[in-house]
Amino acid sequence: MRLRKWDGARLMQLDEILLDMDIKQLRKTLLDWYRVSRRDFPWRHTRDPFRIWVSEVMLQQTRTETVLRYYEPFLEKFPDVNKLAEADEQQVLKAWEGLGYYRRARGLHAGAKDIAERFHGKMPQSMEELLRVSGIGMYTAGAVASIAYGEAVPAVDGNAVRVFSRLTGYDACVDTTVSRKLMQALGEKMVDPDLPGDWNQAIMDLGACICRNGQPDCAACPVLSLCRSGGTSMSCVLPIRAQKKEKPVEYYDVLLCFSPDHRYVAVRQRTENLLGGLWTFPMIKREGNQEDEHVAGMPAQMPEGGRSLGHARHVFTHLIWEMNIVECSLAEDQVRVSREELEQLPFPSAMKKALALCRGLMK
Numbered sequence: 137m138r139l140r141k142w143d144g145a146r147l148m149q150l151d152e153i154l155l156d157m158d159i160k161q162l163r164k165t166l167l168d169w170y171r172v173s174r175r176d177f178p179w180r181h182t183r184d185p186f187r188i189w190v191s192e193v194m195l196q197q198t199r200t201e202t203v204l205r206y207y208e209p210f211l212e213k214f215p216d217v218n219k220l221a222e223a224d225e226q227q228v229l230k231a232w233e234g235l236g237y238y239r240r241a242r243g244l245h246a247g248a249k250d251i252a253e254r255f256h257g258k259m260p261q262s263m264e265e266l267l268r269v270s271g272i273g274m275y276t277a278g279a280v281a282s283i284a285y286g287e288a289v290p291a292v293d294g295n296a297v298r299v300f301s302r303l304t305g306y307d308a309c310v311d312t313t314v315s316r317k318l319m320q321a322l323g324e325k326m327v328d329p330d331l332p333g334d335w336n337q338a339i340m341d342l343g344a345c346i347c348r349n350g351q352p353d354c355a356a357c358p359v360l361s362l363c364r365s366g367g368t369s370m371s372c373v374l375p376i377r378a379q380k381k382e383k384p385v386e387y388y389d390v391l392l393c394f395s396p397d398h399r400y401v402a403v404r405q406r407t408e409n410l411l412g413g414l415w416t417f418p419m420i421k422r423e424g425n426q427e428d429e430h431v432a433g434m435p436a437q438m439p440e441g442g443r444s445l446g447h448a449r450h451v452f453t454h455l456i457w458e459m460n461i462v463e464c465s466l467a468e469d470q471v472r473v474s475r476e477e478l479e480q481l482p483f484p485s486a487m488k489k490a491l492a493l494c495r496g497l498m499k
């Protein structure tokens with residue numbers, strides 16, 4: 137079988153490599169290795185598609201050691217897709233607290249609701265159907281369908297791309313649309329038709345333990361004799377990645393505001409925000425590039441009477457937050473008020489419009 141011709145020379149070249157490669161031997165060798173070397177995880181003791189789905193979402197961009205701490209507790213709270221669909225978003229985010237990339241939790245929750253509504257609460261039974269669920273993409277659909285249902289489909293994520301590009305000596309940038317399609321096609325071609333779940337997990341384990349990011353351990357690799365770049369300098373060069381843009385940096389004052397009765401102000405972020413649905417302390421974004429001042433120990437742009445407690449840095453996939461954490465009190469002159477209390481306070485004329493708007497909001 138030849139690959140579909142959506143690319144020119146590069147595809148022809150890959151196609152020839154695949155014809156040259158002893159794919160049957162590759163499958164057998166890798167699966168034999170997987171049988172004795174596979175990593176043992178709780179999600180590898182089940183064929184329940186919901187549980188496999190949860191594990192795959194948790195594992196995206198997160199180390200397995202971290203996921204191990206969250207997987208079982210999450211499933212105790214939400215043991216099946218309908219329980220997850222019925223849950224309040226705040227409960228789901230709470231169970232996800234500390235795992236990061238909260239968009240995944242919201243996506244999982246939205247997907248569960250979609251399955252409850254459009255699939256009568258039953259997990260879709262094939263890759264094609266899984267792809268119709270809100271938030272489920274090619275990788276996750278492939279992983280769930282192959283592991284839970286034994287469907288002969290690949291699960292091509294960053295790990296698999298790294299392994300495939302090294303195995304075939306693919307030396308074009310893997311971050312282009314054409315390359316992504318090629319890697320998916322390679323996955324389709326290579327997947328073991330009888331044990332697709334094991335095959336996909338074997339690729340995951342090979343990528344995580346031996347064909348690692350940076351320096352692969354080719355000497356320990358079970359498929360060294362079948363690999364086009366194994367044991368050569370190319371194994372460290374591949375895959376070729378697009379140059380990453382520098383992440384923008386945003387600066388904030390994070391306010392730990394407490395009232396005289398020692399209660400702190402917390403703010404729920406709007407759902408369209410980066411941390412939508414989660415709670416933070418009030419944050420004031422600082423203007424302009426104040427990097428030099430920050431390096432010197434953060435400038436004094438903080439609320440009057442505020443006391444800087446320290447700095448924190450958080451790196452998101454696309455953005456960095458530099459935070460100056462400030463303690464400030466809501467003393468007698470800064471209080472939280474009800475509508476009735478508001479009417480008792482003397483406000484200046486300058487606040488007339490704001491006051492009217494506030495009354496409107498408090499109705």
Ligand code: SF4
Pocket residue numbers: 299302303346347348352353354355357358359360363364365366367371
């Ligand atoms: S031989 Fe080296 S480069 Fe090839 S798959 Fe194994 S670890 Fe990766």
